[in-house]
Amino acid sequence: MAGVTDTATQAAPSPDLAEGRPRRSAKSDSVYWITLYGVSGIFAVICIGFLLSVVSSSLPAWEKYGTSILTGTVWNQSTGQYGALPLIAGTLETAAIALTLAVPIGIGTALAIVFVLHSRLRTFFSSLVEVLAAVPSVVYGFWGLLVLGPWFASSVEPWLVSLFGGHFPFQDAPSTETILLAGCVLFVMVLPLIVALTRDAIATVPNELVEGALSVGATRWQVLHKVVLPGARVGIVGAITLASARALGETVAIALVIGLNPNFAHSLDSPAATLASIIATEFQDSTPIQVAALGALAVILMAMTLLVNLIGRQMIRRAAIKVTVL
C-alpha cells in the first residue's frame, strides 16, 4: 500500500502543473505580454516625448524668425541674429576633415588587423580599438585642448602655412583653437568606430572566396582589393555613414578645441563653431528666446543626424553585419 502511494506521488506532476496550469494558463501569459508591451510602451512614450520636447523647445524661435534661421549667415546671440548657416558649415567641415583622415587610416587598420596580424595580436588590437572607443569624449577634448592644441600652434600650423606659402587653406597666425584641430580630435574619436565596423563588415566576406582567390595565385593585396573590399563595400560605406553621424553630433570635445567663433571659417586654421558646440556652450545665461534659438539649432542637428543615421543603419542591415560595437 505504501509503495503504491509512493509511485502515485512520484508519477503525479507537481501540484503547480497538475492543478494550477489549466486554471491560470491564458490569464498568466497575458500578464506576461501586458508587462512586456506596457514597459516597452514607456520607452516608446519617452521617444515620442523626446521628439516633441526638442521640437517644442524651438517653436518660439521658428515663430519669431521663421526660415531666416536656416538661411541667415550671422549668428550673434547678443544682437539677436540667429542664422545657422555658418554653424552648419562648421559642422560639415569638421566632420569632413575627420572623415578624410579616418576613412583611409581606419580601413587600412581594419585590413591589417584581420588579414596581416597574427591571431594573438589580432585579439589584442581588437580590444585596443574597443578601449579607444570607450574613452569619454570630454577626455579627448581636454587632451586636444591641452596637448594637441599647443603642439599644433607651435609646430603643425607654422609648417602647414609655410607649405602652402601663406595661401588658402592655411593662412592664419598660429592659434590653439582651430577648425583643423577640431577635425583632428574628431578623427581620433571616430577612428575606432570605423575600424570596428569595417572589421565586422570584412568578417561577412565568405572565407571560401578569399581562399579561392589565393588558390589561383592572387597576391594578398589582389585578394583584399578585388575580393574583400568589394564584398564588404556596403558594410564599409554604412560604417562610414554611421561614423559621420557621430562626427556631426559630437559636442563637448569640439566645444573645447574649436574656438567657438560662429562665423564662416575663411581657412582651416581659423576658429569656427559647430551646431552642437554652440548649443552646449551658449546655453548658460540664456533668455527664453535664446534658448528657443538653440532649440532650433538642435532641431537642425537632429534632422541631419537622423537622416545620416537612417541611411547608415539601412546599409548596415543590408550588409547583414553582426555589429559588435554600438
Next chain:
Amino acid sequence: MTELLEGLPADPILERRALVAQTAARTLRRRTLVSHGMVGACIVALLLALVPLVALLYALISKGLHWWSVEFFTTTPAIPSITQPNNIGGFSNAIIGTLLIVGCATLIAIPVGVIAGLLIAESTSKFATLLRSTAEIMTGLPSILLGIFAYTVIVIGGEKWGITFPSIGFSGLAGAFAIAVLMIPIIMKASEASLRSVPLTVREAGLALGARKSVVARRIIIPTALPGLVTSVLLAISRGVGETAPLLWCIGASIYNPTTWDLKKPNSAITMQIYLSATSAYPAQRDSAWGMALFLVVVVLILSLGTRLLAAFIQRERR
C-alpha cells in the same frame, strides 16, 4: 598513343592556360611588389591609428597620476588664492554626483531596457520591429539632444501636451533622467543580442514540456542569458559615466557645487568637473583635471574591460 593524337588540332584550352600561366608569371614580380607595398601601407595605417592612443594614454598617466592622493578623492574643490595657487582641493562632490546620477539612471534604465529588450527579442510584431529600429536610432543621436529633453520636461516642466510636469529646476534628477534615456536603448540592443543567443532547442524543450512562454522566459531564457544581461548593463553604465553633453543643460553644475545626495538640488559630475576645469582661469585647476580624467578613464576601462572579459568567459562556458 602519341600517333593517335598527332592528327588532331591542338586543344585551345591548353593554349589559353599557357597564356594565363605566362601572364601570371610575367606579372608576378610587379604584383608581389604592389601587394607588399599596399599591405605595408595597411600596417602603416595601423601604426598611425596607434599614435593618438599612445599619446593620449601617456599624457593621462604622466600628467594625471601625481594628482592622485587621498585628499584629491575625498575633499571638495577649493578656490586657489594668490598665496596658495596650488590649493585646489579635490573633486569628491563630482564623484558623489556621478554616483548619484548614474546610479539613479541605472535603476530606471535596467527594468525598462531589459524588458523592452525581451520584447524585441521574443516578439515579431510590428510594434517590436519599430521599437528595435527606434532604439538603434536613439543610440546614434547626439546626446546633447537628451539634455534639451530633460531641460524641457524636468528643469522647466509645467503644462505641456495636456500633462503637468513637475518643475524641479537644475537638478541631479534631470541628469539622471537624461542619462537613463541614453542607457535604455543601449541596454535594449545589447540584451536583445544576449537573449537571442539562447539556443532555440532549449526554448523548444521548455515549450514541449507544456510551459507557457512567460514561464520559458522567466525560468529558462532570462537565467541562461543573465551574464549577457549583466554585460549589457555594464556597457550602458560605462557609457553613462562618460557622458557630458546631456548634463550641460540640466544638472546646473559648477566647479564649487557642494556635495549633495539630494536629487532635487543642482549637482556635479566627474565629466562636468573636467569640462569646467579645462577652461578654468587657474592653471593648477586646469592641470588637476588630468587627475580626474585619468580616474574617469580608469573607471570606464574597468567597466568596459570587465564587459569584454565577462563576454569572453561566457563564450568559453557555452562551448
